Amino acid sequence: MTAPSSSGYIDTYYRRTLTSSEDYPRATGHIEADICIVGGGLAGLTAALKLARLGRSVVLLEENRIAWGASGRNGGFVAAGYATGLDSIARHVGQHQAHELYRLSMEGVEIMRTHIDMLGIREASPVSGIAKALRYHSGGALKASSEKQRRDFGMQLRYLKRDEVRALYNSPKYQEAVLDEDAFHFHPLNYARALAREAAKQGSSIYEQSAAVSAELDGARKRIRTKEAMIEAGQVLFATGGYTGRVVPALRRAFLPISTYVLLTEEAPDLVRDAIRTDAAILDDRRAGDYYRVVDEGRRILWGGRITTRVGDPRNIATLLQREMVTTYPQLEPLKVEVGWSGLMSYARHLMPQIGQLQPGVWYCTAFGGHGMNTTAIGGTIIAEGMAGESDRYRLFAPFGLSWNGGILGKAAAQLTYWAYQATDAIREFGQR
Template sequence: MQHVESYYAATANAHEPWPELQESIRCDVCIIGGGFTGLSSALYLTEAGYDVVLLEAAKIGFGASGRNGGQVVNSYSRDVDVIEQRYGKDTAKMLGSMMFEGADIIRDRIDRYAIACDYRPGGIFAALNNRQMGHLRNQKASWARYGNHELELLDERGIRREVATDRYVGGLLDKRGGHLHPLNLALGEAEAIRRHGGRIYEQSAALKVEYGTPHRVKTARGDVSATFVIFAGNAYLPTQLEPRLGRKSMPCGSQIVTTEPLSRDLALSLLPNNHCVEDCNYLLDYFRLTADNRLLYGGGVVYGAREPEDIDALIRPKLLRTFPQLRDVKLSYRWSGNFLLTLSRMPQFGQLEKNVYFMQGDSGHGVTCTHLSGKLIAEVLRGQAERFDAFARLPHLPFPGGRRFKVPLTAMGAVWYALRDRLGV
């Protein structure tokens, strides 16, 4: 399998290919999945001296890591005030202490390994009504308590200086956020793993895992014996490979389009300071400029990860509602990708067997959370499990309706929240 036909695939950095696994090999750690979770884990572990093998069923960054909106968004899909209400002050304090770490890790990786991925600082949360603006005021205060003081509230005049639309009543600028080319970040991290001696195999899907001492991961033409196994496939992990991981999560699709290249003047008239933007709706829209002055625009959720028949019909009306001045601009690329949703909207970390771990379900905040999770699993293998366990202790709740009805019931719930967004209540 090759990358989907996206803007990212069309502008990916040149790199040497990785081979298919065609033999029996041994290692310390076998990682299943070549997205950000697996790459971050492999890079931290190879840096620490572990012998690491990473198996990817298709191409590095094939899934959400190479298809997402490219926004470096801090925190989790549930903010720290909700975490405190649900799980208590101690859990909120521990998770809050880590909620800006993922973005810092990304910037460190880019600098340390000179990864060319078009990173630009600054991300805006845009409010469509006064209720959402109140939420952003509370968010600014809670984030400041946990150390992020690089935040600026934007009133209606301020948001219009940042975004050339009349849709928003205000916003919150996070100067510790940003945006980038996610596939090129993934490819750069894979090259760093190779530099440290890690072995990466593409087109090498894990077909079966036999737990034991050592564990054995089988592919179509080879196998890996390893002391540790890490499941890092998220929405693209086959359910049959490890059924326990699919029971309390659900793949969901999001769609993205990019315009044809705009003139520099037109591009900067839309987003003068080149910040990325996401709105505060339950089913949110998100957009940014690319390095070659295209507008990249995404939004909506398809529950159950079905491929929509007409992505333009889903996204173009949203784009024009935000930027009607682009009505005559053509779309050059459109694609869909899946992320893994949990009922709590919090990541799911845990241990399945002795020396077998998983990290999944970042629920839309995967770019930053995956980079944090790689650091945490490396800490676990070095005997420091406190921070990993803070996530692992969170309850992993099943979706209502079970395997058969969880998709339609979740979609019905989303309609209710979307209605509340439209009504501003």
């Protein structure tokens, strides 16, 4: 059996466990299509598949490899919600529209689950359950909010008291949690590559190593150029993220590139299971917190956390995250790290996805940082519906447009905000001692 091709991907757990070997060609020459999609992450792939199924001819351009960026190197968490909370969304658009947006986020989870089931993507390795855990006593607020979500949205949530939490996550830090049994975690790179295969099967033309270098967007026929090709299309969708270039300045100015970090431990099943006694993943409720899960049937831990506005990788990724891991689970101090990596996410200042129409025939679907899996799925779906004239559900995101990211001051503010979250977390946890 030929080993899967991992050429072009950075070293991550997901690259090491690829299950497919197909490569896609570079775009060359003059290519015509109904729709050109720029960006081969989960949003672009979801849109490409949807549009191909609707009978549109689609060309998808990816600068590197399919899901090379955040789509293929994240924590692999799929749960309802956005990077900002429901109350914050309601303050911006009102309660009714906030609830509609939240239901869309739930639909995003089901879209991904349906893709996995209907396309038989076993290599995505989905595992049910994500727990939201607190390091402080909420005074009944967590239980009340989970009960409200059950009433309002029919979510399958189970409140866990301290003893129940610690029976699953053997850490002295956690005080209470809510287990979302509708959520799941999975292998995002294998999933993304399966979407690409299906989109190609449905007629989409996918090109890797084909960065868009210029765009002419004002005419009836849009022109996107790469170094070796010119694509003409009636409509264009920009579905790039943290690695967005300067082809469309309005998109470049509208997001903040934020780095997050992930590590993979060595194989040590006894040590791992002494700490984490469930396959359900965990999302630390701290605003400056961690997210982690067991992989390889409980033999290793995949641990993510920390964010910075720096673009380059710090040399001590593994050391920083291992310190967080051992602070949470002192018994894991002997556990060694095999590899650490980072990736750039795109965040809008309002912390919501940016989904809409820039001008006639020119669409965007981006800024999924902080809660990207379900939102890329619903974003790619509803933007495809809009491009095909099937629905205008994308308009629900109109209040969260392409607001300026603040430039250098915006990056500084984002970093200062994160440090403030860390300080608040530390103070709140100190009160539990």
